[in-house]
Amino acid sequence: MNETSNTKNPDFISLNEAAELKTGIRITFVPGVQALYAEALKNICFAKQIPITRVLHPMMGIDKETGKDRQAKLYELTSQTSLPTMFHDEERPRNVWIEQLALAEEIGSNDSPNLIPDNFELRLDMFGLCSIILAEDGLVWNARILNDSPLARKYGYSEEASASALDKIAEIISLIDARLVEQEKSGSPYLVGNTVTAADIYWATMCMIILPAPAEIMTRTEQNKGMLMWFESNSKIPEIANVLSKRIEDHQLNILHTYCETPAVLGGDPL
Template sequence: MSDDERSSIETQESQSPEFITLDEAAAMTNGTRVTFIPGMQAMYSEALKNICFVKNVPLIRVLHPPMGVDEATGKDRQAKLYELTSQTSLPTMLHDKERPRNVWIEQLALAERIGAASSPALIPDNFELRAEVFGLCAIVLAEDGLIWNMRILIDSPLGQKYGFSKEASSAAPGKIAEAITLIDRRLEAQEKRGLRYLVGDALTAADIYWATLSMSILPVPPEIMPRTRKNKGMLSYFEANSQIPVIAEALTKRIEDHQRFILTTHCETPAVLGGDSL
């Protein structure tokens, strides 16, 4: 096969990645299987994909079962997912015959363990640095963090699931801005020491999670996040978030430079989503 033929196949594969069903994934006893919605950068799935990309963990993509009832069978479409994991959010991560991992902190630990020996360590050995990494990750990913507050900006089924109330929703932009400013100050301090990363002198999980999840309040161009039929609405929502005055004010050039640097240097760009492109 010529180099041109090979690269054309690789391009096709990266544009239309294969997805298997959850039943197929559950029956497998080898490999790392992660659930996704084709064409959609569900933020935690996208972040885990980037973590696994850095760790050089090959992923088998699995269709995350949608909410609701299957019209043909009348059954809850997420019944199997619930049976396997006792929850329904995405992504769930299966590896070999191990128990499923459903929460980012466990998924990160697993990726760190099974990653290629030559890949960067995303969780520092040094405990002081580790405390900084997990502190920053929690501000982005844990309850009442960046994403949590981003979800309750509007009253929607997802907002309701994450505790939407008028009071919580009106406090959310201020909390998001506080998280952005905390990251900005840290980047500023790092910059003064000649460092480009959030913690210490090397890439950590905090950079990957922040850069990926901050796309929800600081949108990126199609060269980084392709537009698909499925993600159009989500991208407009992210755009609107970035224009909420207190958030817009907190977003500095430094934040943008770091986000773009991490995504284009360490993550797979353009992101490979599957689904139908626009």
């Protein structure tokens, strides 16, 4: 299991060190911040009982001392700059959730749950759900373009795109709720089939953007105060609040408590 999961101040190595290591899983994070794609990957690795080494994700911008782009090395290694990147042994770095998940499933412990169903019909549902949570134009992409910001611009912010984002988010939440109703009828507390899958872990983690988790799950830090306030304000937007249900909340708490690292180990400066 994760060696640093019980410490409030886990170690982070540098990107250069991570690139030089020849074995193990190394994942980039921003200390003290629950960047949702990174947080979800951490939870996927936790559920698969994969020990991870935390790596400092280089921040955007120019380094004052060297005058160089702080993300130049990251770009050189991965041809992109998004968070998180995942290194495994001496393989190519993986930067997109679908290949990060495939790797975790492949190298996880034999004792851990199958997060990708063997059954293809269930797999179809599972990846479909993951896509509307994580992929282009899904939950997180639309939440990111609710307001104008440099990050939102990177992900396609425009007045028109932003204007339709709320309806898309509400549609996704309603779809998840309807799915939970159907699953409940067949006696399953999970989104797909009768066992936990990656869809549960991704949804429970990433829906924090519109349904913040309590402090006993999501550690409060000096660095994540602002982001948590934004998550909280999203949950109160009427179009979102109207479609959030107790069922969605119960599912989130159940999955995070049962399968994920709680309280979240973020590093940074816990409050």
